[in-house]
Amino acid sequence: MPRRSFPTLLPAAILFLLLSLPAAAAEWGAIRIPSGSPVKIGMGTMLTGDYAGMGIDIMHGAEMAVKEKGLILGHPVTLQTEDDGCAGPSSVVIAEKFCNDPLVAGVVGYMCSGGSKPASDIHNKYKVVMISSSSTALELTSRKIPIFFRTCWNDRIQAQRAADFAASRGWLRAAVLHDKSDYGQSLAEDFAQHLKTRGGEVLAMEGVTRGDKDFSPVLTKIKPLRPQLVYFGGMSAEGVLVVRQMQRVGIRAKFLSDDGCFTEKDFIQAGGRAATGSFVTYAQEPDPAWMAHFESIYGPRQTFSPQAYDAATILMMAVESAAERQPDDSLLIDKKRLRDALAATDHEGVTGRIVFDVNGDRTGSVVALYEVVEESGKRFFRKVPF
Amino acid sequence: MEAFFSAAILCDQLINGLTIGGIYALIALGYTLVYGILFMINFAHGEIFMFGSFAGYAALTFLLQHGVMERHPLASILAAFLAAMVVSALLGTILERVAYRPLRRASRLAPLISAIGASIFLQNVMLIIIKGRMQVYPDVLHETFFEIGWFSISNFQIMIILGSFLLMAGLYLFIQRTRIGRAMRAVAEDRSAAALMGIDVNRIIMITFVIGSALAAAAGVMVGMYYTQINHMMGFIPGIKAFTAAVLGGIGNVPGAMLGGLFLGLAEAFGVLFMPAQYKDVIAFALLVLVLIFRPRGILGEVVSEKV
Amino acid sequence: MKSPAPLFRKIPPAVSLSAVILFTAVLPPVVGNYWSQVLGDIGIYMMLGIGLNVVVGFAGLLDLGYVAFFGIGAYGYALMASPQFGMHVPFWLMLPVCVALAAAGGALLGIPVLRLRGDYLAIVTLGFGEIIRVILNNLDPLTNGPRGLLRIDPPFLGATPINNPQRWYYLILAGVLVAAFTADRLNNSRIGRAWIAMREDQDAAAVMGIDILKYKLLAFTIGASFAGAGGAIFAARQGAIFPENFSLMVSINVLCLIIIGGMGSIPGVILGAVVLIGLPEMLRGTEQYRMLSFGALLVIMMIFRPSGLLPASRRRPAAAAPREPE
Secondary structure (H helix, E strand, O other), X not given: OOOOHHHHHHHHHHHHHHHOOOOOOOOOOEEEEOOOOOEEEEEEEOOOOOOHHHHHHHHHHHHHHHHHHOEEOOEEEEEEEEEOOOOHHHHHHHHHHHHOOOOEEEEEOOOOHHHHHHHHHHHHHHOOEEEEOOOOOOHHHHOOOOXXXXXXXXXXXXXXXXXXXXXXXXXXXXXXXXXXXXXXXXXXXXXXXXXXXXXXXXXXXXXXXXXXXXXXXXXXXXXXXXXXEEEEEOOHHHHHHHHHHHHHXXXXXXXXXXXXXXXXXXXXXXXHHHHOOOEEEEEOOOOHHHHHHHHHHHOOOOOOHHHHHHHHHHHHHHHHHHEEEOOOOOEEEEHHHHHHHHHOOEEEEOOEEEEEOOOOOEOOOOEEEEEEEEEOOEEEEEEEOO | OOOOOOHXXXXXXXXXXXXXXXXXXXXXXXXXXXXXXXXXXXXXXXXXXXXXXXXXXXXXHHHHHOOHHHHOHHHHXXXXXXXXXXXXXXXXXXXXXXXXXXXXXXXXHHHHHHHHHHHHHHHHHHHHHHXXXXXXXXXXXXXXXXXXXXXXXXXXXXXXXXXXHHHHHHHHHHHHHOHHHHHXXXXXXXXXXXXXXXXXXXXXXXXXXXXXXXXXXXXXXXXXXHHOEEOOOOOHHHHHXXXXXXXXXXXXXXXXXXXXXXXXXXXXXXXXXXXXXXXXXXXXXXXHXXXXXXXXXXXXXXXXXXXX | OOOOOOHHHHOOHHHHHHHHHXXXXXXXXXXXXHHHHHHHHHHHHHHHHHHHHHHHHHOOOOOOOXXXXXXXXXXXXXXXXXXXXXXXXXXXXXXXXXXXXXXXXXXXXXXXXXXXXXXXXXXXXXXXXXXXXXXXXXXHHHHOHHHOEOOOOOOEEOOEEOOOHHHHHHHXXXXXXXXXXHHHHHHOOHHHHHHHHXXXXXXXXXXXXXXXXXXXXXXXXXXXXXXXXXXXXXXXXXXXXXXXXXXXXXXXXXXXXXXXXXXXXXXXXXXXXXXXXXXXXXXXXOHHHHHHHXXXXXXXXXXXXXXXOOOOOOOOOHHHOOOOOO
């Protein structure tokens, strides 16, 4: 190995190459779909892992929309799904993949806020639009990235609604738990803060570890505080254990949680009798006809498939309105026009009317409250008037 | 603040600690037995626990679907335990044969790395089987609570505490009083001498794995019934914690593993009172680091063979 | 023990090396942004692998908490170059600081634990890695907890920021080359020879006057510093880091690629990174089978080819050495 020349030649060569690279494109540009090629909709969601149930459900929602659409201006529409692992590095890699794929017009994704955050920076670099159906973290829209939209709400709205509901029921002494995740902790803290402004008292703020099963110690710890309400920020995997063990430990309080627990299988079924009487926040119940159709194909739905369906639908609608058919039968989609078309969306989706504010958040999306009730042997979520 | 330390809360945490501690102890026994004989950490032991839990789940689901579970709940529970212990024992034997035995003469790192590989492999086998979805144990029994003075304890907790204690006592007697137990101790103390004395060392090693795995499987069924959610990663953290317990008590030392498990469970249950609950796992890791640095022989001292 | 394919013997090393360098240098424009991103990921894992190789392959210490040093490097840079505290220290200034921080971490961890037996050491380091991750996740005022650190500054070369996959590829390539070079020099130095002696027969080495503890500590510290550099690069490139990026899986992945590629051998580590990180990216959609095969491969390699796919040419790496009573 020529050790002498090595150190000097190499850095010089690398520097030369580095500097001669063109600057990263900052203008918008356009997407060209050649004749006969499909228009691709990218889908970033979790396919394997702890929340794969939710992730696959999201994919099904988008898939259904894409299959129903079939064609955009004579070109077939296809959905390309990649596993984003609900985490940063994988989401970033897929973002690069999608943004560099000349046939991808836009992406429905990503599933988790921890992945969407760095991925949105990548999308912003390439100016490829992304619509998330499930990333609810506040920062995604507070940074004013032009290409980010979401058909779900942001967590602050959800937490505040939950706090308003708790206050309206007179549950002012609350113990707050969260799963120490970006999503769960933000919700819990927003809930606590808002409850205080409504005159409530936060007796405890404790975290549990995702993946852990034994919450008896922490529940025993908060039991003597006699909370009227236990608010849990997190996903159903832990939420269902909290609600079960609350009963075991003897905490006689109401349980209120977020959309992470709005799932038939992993909360209601897994929770058994202990889950009855719990409350969760979630979007307006989607169109029942759509639900029946979806469930006939894919089985019981989890949480975000309606939002994913709507996201894919409006994306395709925007592509259709922004695309120009060329003489040679290819499609030219100006990225800025696409973005503006998406921003101007006013569509009646299965989750309600979809309009975006200037940051990409959905306006007027009302968060509703649901209670787990049991009637004639069946347990299900029923909307609570509020 | 004074609410934290009321007698009722302390009693509740005591029960919590003994319950989870009993489970840690059962798993720890498997680690300690294997280490005493082979000087290796069976990194995949947590997965044996996990497979046992799933085997119990499969048995109960089967019985449920055939209407047996409602009519004979206790028998169903026993069947679940049996199924779990058989499956895990089998798995442990295969593991030993395939991943560990060929490496007995190899470097000290090789069996450990092989164990890590086996652990990853088993986790992912289960992941594929259950398609990444967590499973829920059927409700065999209703949980009923008893109030005894300051104590509030449930039938499940009694079952776990008593059950783990009985199993541990049984193991202890087995090792102390039976011929096979004596042979196990002999192999642990000095393998070549034991072989010279006519003991079939391979057979004893296999029996060790069988026993350790069966105990872990029992713990797995208890965890399944008590916490109801099971998934493919459920063995990972408890595995590390159980190993901590084994080291705490003195690796190779059977009463030590029991003591270590209970101690760790109690430390977690009471520790949570003094710190934010999200640090609960750190208690185990910190204990591990501290014990290994300051008292590596553990509370009751190690029982491993003399170095050559 | 087979040495690298005899074909290479016929070509003078300078030529073959230059060819390799030329090939790697022209890759990014050829393969495009997506693959440049993937290659960058591979490159970071290569750096980590080379570093862990110093600890495991050269010195024979099984460190399962290696990700902790990666995290220290990453958070070290991110805290000083993001809106978190409003500090924007240039990357090139922070890089040596992160290396030093990680090295300090390695020394601090090493001092108490290096007396332990091999398998105990493995578990303790695993515990340490997990403790670091939990701390990162819980020290919200400092690290922003699970919400992570966002908008991390990229490095600048003069006025040009390094903020696209292709430019990053070159930076990482330089990093890998520096790391490989350093490791190779170490291997052939007196320190390296002490490590070999220590690995092969600790007692004999001690008798010969080698201060075992000192050399173990050196291995730990030096190995950690590679991870520190890798962490700073990771943070600057990703632009956003979260505690969940520093889980045990990273440590296990790095260990896997060393074992399968070849412990103690730098070409082996490089091959391991390409195979274990690159291939799955090409075979996207088979995630669960990937980890399944990792696990199985570890077992199979240990039994049939403990020295790895591309073994170190001269020395028997730690995993292949026959078991010594401790």
